[in-house]
Amino acid sequence: MEAYDRLMLFTGRTSYYLTNKIIKVLRQFPGMQGLELYEPEVIKFANENLKVKITESVRGADVFIVQTSAPSWHAPTGINPEKVDPEDVEELSLSENIMELLITIDALRGASAGRITVVTPYYPYARSDKKDEPRISISARLMGQMLKEAGADRVLTVNLHALQIQGFVPTPCDQLDANPLIADYFSRHHDKNDLAVLATDAGGVKWATKYAEMLQCPLAVCDKRRWKDNEDPEIRNVIGIEEIKGKQVAIFDDEVLTGGTMTSAIEALQNRFDLSVNYVSCVHGVFAKGAIDRIKDAGVQQIVTTDTLPPLKDSDKSVHTVSTAPLLAAAIRNIHTGKSVTQIFKQPNLLLDVQVGLFS
Numbered sequence: 001m002e003a004y005d006r007l008m009l010f011t012g013r014t015s016y017y018l019t020n021k022i023i024k025v026l027r028q029f030p031g032m033q034g035l036e037l038y039e040p041e042v043i044k045f046a047n048e049n050l051k052v053k054i055t056e057s058v059r060g061a062d063v064f065i066v067q068t069s070a071p072s073w074h075a076p077t078g079i080n081p082e083k084v085d086p087e088d089v090e091e092l093s094l095s096e097n098i099m100e101l102l103i104t105i106d107a108l109r110g111a112s113a114g115r116i117t118v119v120t121p122y123y124p125y126a127r128s129d130k131k132d133e134p135r136i137s138i139s140a141r142l143m144g145q146m147l148k149e150a151g152a153d154r155v156l157t158v159n160l161h162a163l164q165i166q167g168f169v170p171t172p173c174d175q176l177d178a179n180p181l182i183a184d185y186f187s188r189h190h191d192k193n194d195l196a197v198l199a200t201d202a203g204g205v206k207w208a209t210k211y212a213e214m215l216q217c218p219l220a221v222c223d224k225r226r227w228k229d230n231e232d233p234e235i236r237n238v239i240g241i242e243e244i245k246g247k248q249v250a251i252f253d254d255e256v257l258t259g260g261t262m263t264s265a266i267e268a269l270q271n272r273f274d275l276s277v278n279y280v281s282c283v284h285g286v287f288a289k290g291a292i293d294r295i296k297d298a299g300v301q302q303i304v305t306t307d308t309l310p311p312l313k314d315s316d317k318s319v320h321t322v323s324t325a326p327l328l329a330a331a332i333r334n335i336h337t338g339k340s341v342t343q344i345f346k347q348p349n350l351l352l353d354v355q356v357g358l359f360s
Contacts, residue, residue, distance in 0.1 A: 254282060287305075292312070
């Protein structure tokens with residue numbers, strides 16, 4: 001394996017919030033105390049074309065570029081306000097972020113970077129992972145192909161919507177798991193003896209089972225069925241409801257966009273089974289306009305997510321953000337030093353201690 005003596009960490013415009021946390025963790029590792037964070041110079045012309053300039057020499061360096069797939073409503077809290085004009089923030093759409101990332105990779109390759117690792121905590125177009133309608137694109141595959149063609153040597157991401165997306169990326173692709181960080185938050189801040197996990201449909205059983213095992217608490221599953229094509233799904237039964245009655249019930253998912261499906265299920269549970277849901281958690285809090293209010297209006301006391309996307313500007317204390325920076329920093333270090341990324345999950349206490357020490 002080729003050795004790279006210099007690790008250089010770059011951030012995209014909407015990922016400064018997270019990258020700044022990552023470098024704080026990296027500086028805790030031996031030999032990395034002086035590590036610097038680099039920000040490419042991005043210029044947007046009147047014709048809406050972008051120019052990205054790398055202002056430091058990257059020749060032969062092991063470069064990591066962090067750029068998550070942030071939609072425009074997450075941009076205001078993701079940027080470095082000293083580098084990005086606040087008037088330009090609203091124009092930082094998802095499509096522009098993706099284009100900025102591709103141009104940055106190409107600029108790094110043209111500047112003779114030794115190796116380029118793209119760190120995209122929330123993978124672009126992750127939900128477009130299959131052809132479930134005629135004549136549509138499998139856009140998650142297209143994203144992987146474009147990253148490769150731009151010059152990326154490997155990709156690092158967090159909790160893909162579907163594992164087959166790793167196969168769409170024609171370069172080595174590492175997926176990190178943020179679920180243990182969320183489970184640890186619940187363990188530290190809630191009585192596990194009073195917790196219960198609920199899967200609102202068959203698709204959520206995978207996540208629910210994982211959390212029930214990590215938290216060592218009871219699990220219930222909704223029997224949701226659609227009886228006719230023109231009817232909404234109906235919760236007919238809750239399997240294991242007797243085990244979770246009277247407990248603090250939590251629903252876990254990989255991402256929440258509008259919260260519409262989830263809140264419909266929560267309201268149905270309240271009306272039909274007299275079962276309240278206290279907590280909602282997801283790794284990727286996309287939270288389109290009105291999503292958080294919609295979930296809170298359904299009686300949910302707390303929403304727990306991570307910082308794979310920047311927190312919303314106006315989110316209140318009912319939303320708690322668990323940082324993935326320790327996880328990403330450990331992976332970056334291990335990739336740079338040629339160590340196993342899987343090894344990170346064999347030392348979970350190290351990550352959790354960093355999480356509590358720096359970001360609690």
